[in-house]
Amino acid sequence: MVPALQLHMSKTAMRASQKDFESALSQVKRLKDPGNEVKLKLYALYKQATEGPCNTPKPGVFDLINKAKWDAWNALGSLPKETARQNYVDLVSGLSSSSDSSSQVKPEADRKQPGYETLVVTSEDSITKIMMNRPAKKNAITIQMYNEIMLALKAASKDDSAITVLTGNGDYYSSGNDLSNFTDIPPEGIEEKAKSSAILLRDFVDCFIDFPKPLIAVVNGPAVGISVTILGLFDTVYASSRATFHTPFSHLGQSPEGCSSYTFPKIMGPAKAAEMLIFGKKLTAAEACAQGLVTEVFPDSTFQKEVWTRLKAYSKLPPNAMRISKQVIRNREKEKLRAINAEESRALQERWLSDECTNAVMNFLTRKAKL
Numbered sequence: 001m002v003p004a005l006q007l008h009m010s011k012t013a014m015r016a017s018q019k020d021f022e023s024a025l026s027q028v029k030r031l032k033d034p035g036n037e038v039k040l041k042l043y044a045l046y047k048q049a050t051e052g053p054c055n056t057p058k059p060g061v062f063d064l065i066n067k068a069k070w071d072a073w074n075a076l077g078s079l080p081k082e083t084a085r086q087n088y089v090d091l092v093s094g095l096s097s098s099s100d101s102s103s104q105v106k107p108e109a110d111r112k113q114p115g116y117e118t119l120v121v122t123s124e125d126s127i128t129k130i131m132m133n134r135p136a137k138k139n140a141i142t143i144q145m146y147n148e149i150m151l152a153l154k155a156a157s158k159d160d161s162a163i164t165v166l167t168g169n170g171d172y173y174s175s176g177n178d179l180s181n182f183t184d185i186p187p188e189g190i191e192e193k194a195k196s197s198a199i200l201l202r203d204f205v206d207c208f209i210d211f212p213k214p215l216i217a218v219v220n221g222p223a224v225g226i227s228v229t230i231l232g233l234f235d236t237v238y239a240s241s242r243a244t245f246h247t248p249f250s251h252l253g254q255s256p257e258g259c260s261s262y263t264f265p266k267i268m269g270p271a272k273a274a275e276m277l278i279f280g281k282k283l284t285a286a287e288a289c290a291q292g293l294v295t296e297v298f299p300d301s302t303f304q305k306e307v308w309t310r311l312k313a314y315s316k317l318p319p320n321a322m323r324i325s326k327q328v329i330r331n332r333e334k335e336k337l338r339a340i341n342a343e344e345s346r347a348l349q350e351r352w353l354s355d356e357c358t359n360a361v362m363n364f365l366t367r368k369a370k371l
């Protein structure tokens with residue numbers, strides 16, 4: 001750093017009183033969400049100003065949020081407490097004036113959380129959005145995508161957002177399980193593949209059962225297989241008028257998952273659930289709404305605008321109240337859902353070894369059959 005500037009900074013640092021700092025602390029609560037990057041800076045400066053240099057052990061690599069916070073604090077090295085206090089006051093004052101004078105929107109690429117290859121995860125307006133991002137493959141869910149969705153849900157459950165959204169990029173919401181997941185057979189053999197897939201499926205669905213905040217599906221287009229069944233574990237499902245809901249398990253020699261063997265009969269009654277889950281009847285968005293699987297359908301032309309306006313309004317509600325309301329609604333069913341999930345995963349483990357399933361998957365992969 002240029003010495004003159006250093007001198008200037010240390011002089012100004014002396015000027016920020018404890019009172020200025022406290023007033024910045026209360027001002028920051030009234031600011032518009034400044035985005036994760038700035039929030040990390042504020043966090044780091046606050047810790048440095050109040051506790052001095054970073055003095056806690058580094059969090060583990062999967063504890064994404066706490067690790068990012070720790071990194072930001074640790075990066076301040078031995079910055080004196082007074083300078084950190086002044087920098088905090090300056091940053092808040094800059095944010096206040098820019099939020100008064102402009103409503104510039106950062107491009108999504110700048111807000112994107114790093115570390116995901118199959119998803120785009122962003123946090124803004126107290127909403128964490130998890131977007132499946134394989135549009136060329138209709139957002140078919142690969143093993144990597146299952147794992148990344150679990151990671152993103154775990155991070156969202158701990159971040160400071162009020163609500164979490166799952167959606168898809170492109171013309172599909174998701175075409176369900178990527179059927180080529182079944183082709184990667186390990187040296188231990190096909191039984192081992194079925195076993196590890198059943199464990200992955202169970203863990204994946206458990207993440208939805210256990211998710212603590214309001215979880216919303218923004219179904220931007222057709223949905224197939226597991227992307228449909230887990231909708232029964234969401235709190236709200238908004239669908240474009242272009243969306244369809246298809247669970248062709250029998251056609252694929254498979255059986256229902258995502259707790260749909262329990263949630264669908266409960267939501268729509270056993271007869272309508274059987275048409276979907278046993279006979280693979282595809283529902284339009286309007287039909288899925290009439291059956292109670294979808295909360296509301298919006299015209300495709302205004303879908304994004306209407307849904308996000310609605311969600312931004314909901315995200316301003318008191319987050320703790322929403323969380324507790326969800327707990328009260330869902331907690332008594334959690335154990336039951338976990339048991340159902342385990343049972344469905346066991347049934348599928350066997351199905352995946354059947355000729356019916358092998359032939360159906362081979363027919364799709366060799367392009368002899370589509371849904």
Ligand SMILES: CCCCCC/C=C/C(=O)SCCNC(=O)CCNC(=O)[C@H](O)C(C)(C)COP(=O)(O)OP(=O)(O)OC[C@H]1O[C@@H](n2cnc3c(N)ncnc32)[C@H](O)[C@@H]1OP(=O)(O)O
Binds near residue numbers: 252254
């Ligand atoms: C760890 C295991 C857990 C398992 C959990 C159990 C889950 C079960 C399910 O989800 S069952 C449902 C499985 N999904 C399907 O059977 C859908 C198969 N796809 C299709 O039938 C069609 O692709 C379509 C109707 C979704 C779309 O048709 P169309 O509009 O004509 O597009 P394309 O077929 O040309 O698709 C474009 C491109 O994407 C590839 N693709 C689409 N869906 C899948 C998929 N599910 N798995 C693998 N690949 C898929 C398709 O092959 C094309 O690829 P290409 O351009 O040819 O390389």
